[in-house]
Amino acid sequence: MSGSRVERPLARGRGIPEATVARLPLYHRSLVALRERGVTTVSSEELAAAAGVNSAKLRKDLSHLGSYGTRGVGYDVDYLVYQVARELGLTQDWPVVIVGVGNLGHALANYGGFTSRGFRVAALVDNDEALAGELVNGLPVYPLAKLEQIIAEHHVSIAVVATPGPVAQDVCDRLVAAGVTSVLNFAPVPLQVPEGVDVRKVDLASELQILAFHEQRKQMSLLTPLTALAPLPPRTEAAG
Amino acid sequence: MSGSRVERPLARGRGIPEATVARLPLYHRSLVALRERGVTTVSSEELAAAAGVNSAKLRKDLSHLGSYGTRGVGYDVDYLVYQVARELGLTQDWPVVIVGVGNLGHALANYGGFTSRGFRVAALVDNDEALAGELVNGLPVYPLAKLEQIIAEHHVSIAVVATPGPVAQDVCDRLVAAGVTSVLNFAPVPLQVPEGVDVRKVDLASELQILAFHEQRKQMSLLTPLTALAPLPPRTEAAG
DNA sequence: AAGTGTGAATTGATTCACAGCC
């Protein structure tokens, strides 16, 4: 993934491969979009096309959740939406705290995908005293001193770190000490956490750099016909 | 990735595995941080700790670039920074266009990691006529009609799509038609692109949902001692 | 006839463990 891997080969319990878990949100979104268009039944081929993966992978992924399809027919959209949502934990309400209300924190507080679908921004927290009390997207910004109190009162277990790099580890330590067990890290540093705490990293600069790597190769192969002759595997799936 | 995979098993040319490419930005950043702290030589063990990976993986990754270390000693920080930067294409200048100047586009335009280190925001583009001419982070916002002209004049090959989902595919098609061959997609839809064009997806909602999945499992195992007895593999690496 | 679910085969990534070099 692009984010950093949670170091656990198989998800606990029924044992869903991590690669499959990472695609469930994609399937969920595609299914919701199909449902909104009035589609009631979908084949693995169709759903795979909508999600931009191949159908064998989709079927294998769904088979890890259970046998929710009908041979010769396909999957019932409503039923599958529910099953995937339940598996992802979207049928419960997750209060989330966002630490760091800079440009990115601001954008995240307003981001639709964060506020809808199971998640709710319980509080915004920032170091900067000047911001305290300010309203962002209708939500007040609390000072960092209130962090532990907010986590306890709202039963927050998932936090978003959108602070500058140098303070991210300190913030993370406080989050974990206060009871947070899942962290989404936007700061450009690897966070150290104790066992049992999950971290996923979203690294905007890295993503651009990975694109630049491939872009450079493309441009090189235009200039040097020798390497340009190396066969490229076909791109059948949609990406992104 | 957390981001969607570029569908090419090995990078062109010398054949660097995609998983290795995805970690090079991490190593680059860790090396720069070490250099800033005055470190001149580093062992695979030390660098791996700084980057949050294990040392065997780091050595294998670096071995794909070449033999840049010294046995019994370690790696010269300056030299390795340069080699990794060169491999990533950071020694050249990449003009980037950002399409969509909503909350997220705004944040990205201001984001340090985007503007420094090889990348330069050549232009901001938005559909909204009201925004046209406005200055964001000192950069003017251009109307969508100017998209092709901007790409041609600035020789843009990398674009960032930060538009709402419904228009993302249209924008992407125009970008590709105008010559863009790498796209960083923040819109919550899979983009269809022709062969030879790379797309990476950053999906904030997905990342939260993946955390929620694991969080739900943790909470379930607290309630049901039976599954709580299932052994957890140790977490030795840092994540995020 | 259509299309899921899944063993088997393949491909890719990670980890081990040590030979080789400084």
Next chain:
DNA sequence: GGCTGTGAATCAATTCACACTT
């Protein structure tokens, strides 16, 4: 003696191809 670089072994993910169900 210490540490890199790398074959070999292991582990995970993907793809194939078809038996089975409706």
